[in-house]
Amino acid sequence: MVEPKEFIDESISYIKEEVDGEAMIALSGGVDSSVCAELSYRAIGEKLHPVFVNTGLMRKGEVEQIKQTFSHMNLEVVDAEDKFLEELEGVVDPEEKRNVVGELFIRTFEEIAKELDINYLIQGTIYPDRIESEGGIKSHHNVGGLPQIIDFEGIVEPVRNLYKDEVRKVARELDLPSQISERMPFPGPGLAVRIIGEVTPEKLDVLREANAIVEEELGNEPWQGFAALLGKATGVKGDQRVHGWIVSIRAVESRDGMTAKAMEIPWDQLKTIGDRIAREIDNVSRTVYDITDKPPATIEYE
Numbered sequence: 555m556v557e558p559k560e561f562i563d564e565s566i567s568y569i570k571e572e573v574d575g576e577a578m579i580a581l582s583g584g585v586d587s588s589v590c591a592e593l594s595y596r597a598i599g600e601k602l603h604p605v606f607v608n609t610g611l612m613r614k615g616e617v618e619q620i621k622q623t624f625s626h627m628n629l630e631v632v633d634a635e636d637k638f639l640e641e642l643e644g645v646v647d648p649e650e651k652r653n654v655v656g657e658l659f660i661r662t663f664e665e666i667a668k669e670l671d672i673n674y675l676i677q678g679t680i681y682p683d684r685i686e687s688e689g690g691i692k693s694h695h696n697v698g699g700l701p702q703i704i705d706f707e708g709i710v711e712p713v714r715n716l717y718k719d720e721v722r723k724v725a726r727e728l729d730l731p732s733q734i735s736e737r738m739p740f741p742g743p744g745l746a747v748r749i750i751g752e753v754t755p756e757k758l759d760v761l762r763e764a765n766a767i768v769e770e771e772l773g774n775e776p777w778q779g780f781a782a783l784l785g786k787a788t789g790v791k792g793d794q795r796v797h798g799w800i801v802s803i804r805a806v807e808s809r810d811g812m813t814a815k816a817m818e819i820p821w822d823q824l825k826t827i828g829d830r831i832a833r834e835i836d837n838v839s840r841t842v843y844d845i846t847d848k849p850p851a852t853i854e855y856e
């Protein structure tokens with residue numbers, strides 16, 4: 555990659571050249587789409603319409619943070635939590651879950667696109683997304699789906715040749731807040747792929763709290779560090795036997811997400827995380843640490 559400063563200048567000229575009118579971008583709050591939104595905002599200003607679809611599958615505090623960070627832009631927030639939950643009811647198959655979230659996301663975005671009547675789409679696709687999608691390992695809903703459904707006049711992918719670490723360098727150079735430039739990758743289908751089985755409001759609440767503890771304790775040290783919800787197991791709280799949730803703690807080191815190593819967290823730190831989750835969240839009975847690399851596991855659970 556060229557120097558971030560040079561990349562920014564080149565991208566701004568490129569976006570100006572490619573977008574002949576108004577453009578929209580699906581903002582996820584992640585570093586890739588945020589960098590693209592900021593580059594595009596610098597290139598076409600108010601002609602950019604960032605759209606944030608609140609799927610209800612985001613982490614604790616994340617929606618508020620996104621609204622705040624992009625408040626200087628023409629941000630359109632679509633609150634679709636109830637719709638996503640409704641369509642996810644009874645869905646247990648991992649690929650079906652991904653498809654339900656992906657399709658509803660596209661339909662929601664499509665409605666906005668029609669309302670706004672915009673011809674250009676800006677996408678935060680990065681290099682590894684394209685490789686994995688082409689390889690067909692898992693369906694990544696943020697790649698490919700939108701353009702097939704909506705007939706955009708042009709699709710612009712400013713960071714399509716960059717790796718994640720390069721996108722972060724650009725984000726720092728753009729002066730984006732560190733919550734964004736250093737933000738861990740977060741999957742498009744959100745917490746849905748960190749819950750085994752059906753997604754329910756109760757599971758989402760437990761997972762949000764558990765994940766916040768993992769992130770608080772690990773900071774930005776791992777490539778990704780998060781909690782997942784596995785199922786239920788028996789435990790004892792006070793002098794009561796309880797049938798509570800099993801939370802898996804996952805922390806991996808990686809360069810681009812294509813392969814990953816389970817992180818060797820010091821025992822004391824790991825124990826603190828596990829104990830806090832079981833103590834602070836009522837209906838959690840057990841915490842486990844996932845020691846699996848990728849391959850053979852994937853980073854996410856579904």
Ligand code: XMP
Nearest residue numbers: 694695696739740741742743811852853854
């Ligand atoms: P896996 O679980 O396949 O994940 O090892 C590799 C990397 O990709 C992220 N991931 C996604 N990112 N949409 C995304 O934007 C998705 O559907 C998706 N699924 C997985 C995952 O968090 C990891 O960084």
